[in-house]
Amino acid sequence: MPPISVFDIFKIGVGPSSSHTIGPWKAGLDFVRTLPDVAIDRLDVQLFGSLSKTGRGHATDVAVIMGLLGHDPVTVDTTRIADYVRELADCMTLEVNGKPIVFERKQNIHFTNATHDAHPNTLIFNVYCQSELVHSVRYASVGGGFVERANAGPRQKLQKFPYPTARGIDLMRHHQRTGWSIAEIVRANEESIDTPANVDRKIQEIFSTMKEAVYRGCTTSGILPGGLNVVRRAKAMNDDLLDGRKFADIAHWEKMIRNSYQDFNTVNKWISCFALAVNEENAAMGRIVTSPTNGAAGVVPAVLLYYYFFCTDYDEPRIEDFLLTAGEIGSLFKKGATISAAVGGCQAEIGVSSSMAAAGLTQALGGSPAQVLMAAEIAMEHHLGLTCDPVGGLVQIPCIERNAMGAMKAITAANLALAGDPNTSVVSIDTVIKTMWQTAKAMNSKFKETSEGGLAFNLPVAMPDC
Structure with a gap:
């Protein structure tokens, strides 16, 4: 592989x-x-x-x-x-x-x-x-x-990772042999093809870009392009959550969020706000981090910022662990199934991103490798069969809100895994990846990003002209 x-x-x-x-x-x-x-x-x-x-x-x-x-x-x-x-x-x-x-x-x-x-x-x-x-x-x-690229000729010989993985069971075998966490296994693989300093730099760049996308979405109002007249909501939510108080820059904004009231309902709203912010930026051709796709780019940042702002045992180095673990789960789905909505519907986008975020959060909160994989499985299990039906062919309805829903499912999946015993779990991550791929192959093409079924069919909108 x-x-x-x-x-x-x-x-x-x-x-x-x-x-x-x-x-x-x-x-x-x-x-x-x-x-x-x-x-x-x-x-x-x-x-x-x-x-x-x-x-x-x-x-x-x-x-x-x-x-x-x-x-x-x-x-x-x-x-x-x-x-x-x-x-x-x-x-x-x-x-x-x-x-x-x-x-x-x-x-x-x-x-x-x-x-x-x-x-x-x-x-x-x-x-x-x-x-x-x-x-x-x-x-x-x-x-x-x-x-x-078709007929691209023989591939250049690929360098092998020291800890190759095609399935979740491979990660568990590496853990049992080394005693390392999934994040440590993934870091060892990354450092086999790049320097530790470069790995750190790239992780920080990913995290910074995610935060900046959220910040831009939380500070930009207006109507999204494309003709659906979808109103941006993240800024209004952000302003309401901060009681209309002004902030000078992203650092000041972060400080205000940390110092804001943090009851369950407020934190829940912030998670949705973060997810909406990224995907409103995405819909407006802004800069975001594909994770693992653009249509699902708000899930991982929303859950990561939930950890960053609201988890009491927040620790800066665990941001790296979160992203390394989440990225590895995404690679398992790409190898064993698909991350393309045109091939597998939205389960391949929001489902995979929710699985990635659940695993990353579980890792950051101190979960065992078995609990990390359990969280990833739970999140995908409850996205199986999710269709891709973008209204008007735009990545707006239902795509933007789906990121908020995927983020909440990821947090729930992480909490269930952390409170559970993986030894009693009936469904494995490998089983759910296999099932997701079977579901993708059986899904009707009108539910695979063609805008010929689902909401796109019942809310027909003329495609924007060139």
């Missing part, structure tokens, strides 16, 4: 979708970087399956353009994305292989509304010279921002 780093699961990027935005964006980048030196006078992009059916609402065409323009989703100024797209529309010229060619968003990006046999999220780049096809590359956006 190829190793999957925690930093493959947690990626800094741009909303609203890891599979429909970041994946096509990265495909566009890869295409222009690897394009052979051939004469070109036209470039067409074909979007298939879910990318076609919900791509407009997921800004897939915008993402493709940003990739073709050479912008990196990790570092791009997200406030300028609309400007870059507008500039291309004004000049209608794209530079490819050092030569300008005419490129129009509506004319050269095709929403085919057809399904490709290769994958539900398939896109093809075709380049022509005098109407003759001279080069073509097919990509699959397989979820979580992972992209696979």
Whole structure:
């Protein structure tokens, strides 16, 4: 099993979708970087399956353009994305292989509304010279921002982790042999391919980006783009919870939250506020951390900030343990099932993120490896069969609220595991991953991010035009 780093699961990027935005964006980048030196006078992009059916609402065409323009989703100024797209529309010229060619968003990006046999999220780049096809590359956006290029040739030899894991039982075997926690096992794997200082730096960068996304969401009001007229709610919740008191910056905001009233109902509201804040930012093409996807990017930060602000035994180093453990659980689902809603429905997004958050919280609160895996199992068990039915193809209804629900389930799962005895547990994490994959394969395609079923069917909204 190829190793999957925690930093493959947690990626800094741009909303609203890891599979429909970041994946096509990265495909566009890869295409222009690897394009052979051939004469070109036209470039067409074909979007298939879910990318076609919900791509407009997921800004897939915008993402493709940003990739073709050479912008990196990790570092791009997200406030300028609309400007870059507008500039291309004004000049209608794209530079490819050092030569300008005419490129129009509506004319050269095709929403085919057809399904490709290769994958539900398939896109093809075709380049022509005098109407003759001279080069073509097919990509699959397989979820979580992972992209696979067809016929990419033999893979580079992969370095093996010292503690390889394909299933939960592997983690338990490593624990029994070493006595280490899951976080310690994962850190040993990460430090086998990078320096301890770099691992620490990347974890801190992930945590800081998550906090900043929450803060931006808690300080931004207005209507989300896309035509559904969804009102941002996180800022109003934040202001209400802080009794309208003003704060100067993120550090001041954090201090005020720590000093605020902390009864059960208030803490519950804060968790929902954190989750909504991230996914409102995601819906507005803001910078977030894919965890493991963009549509589910609010669950892990909400639960992590619950620990950070409200758990009495909070300890700074345990933030690292939380994220290392959560990332490892995400990799188990990617290896054993899927983290793509176009393949497995929303159980593959909110379900996996809730499982990750439950495991991370259990680890941070001092749970044993068996309790960590028990928490992950409980969280997914109660998301099995969850459909993906984005209204209007937008990552807003029901996606934003689902992050709040996933966060609450994760905390409940952690509490049940910490109070329970894993030796008496009937269902294992490996059983639930296997079940989730079987459920994904049996699920009707209209519930797999096509906007052809569920709420999307009963609340039909015209897709936003290019």
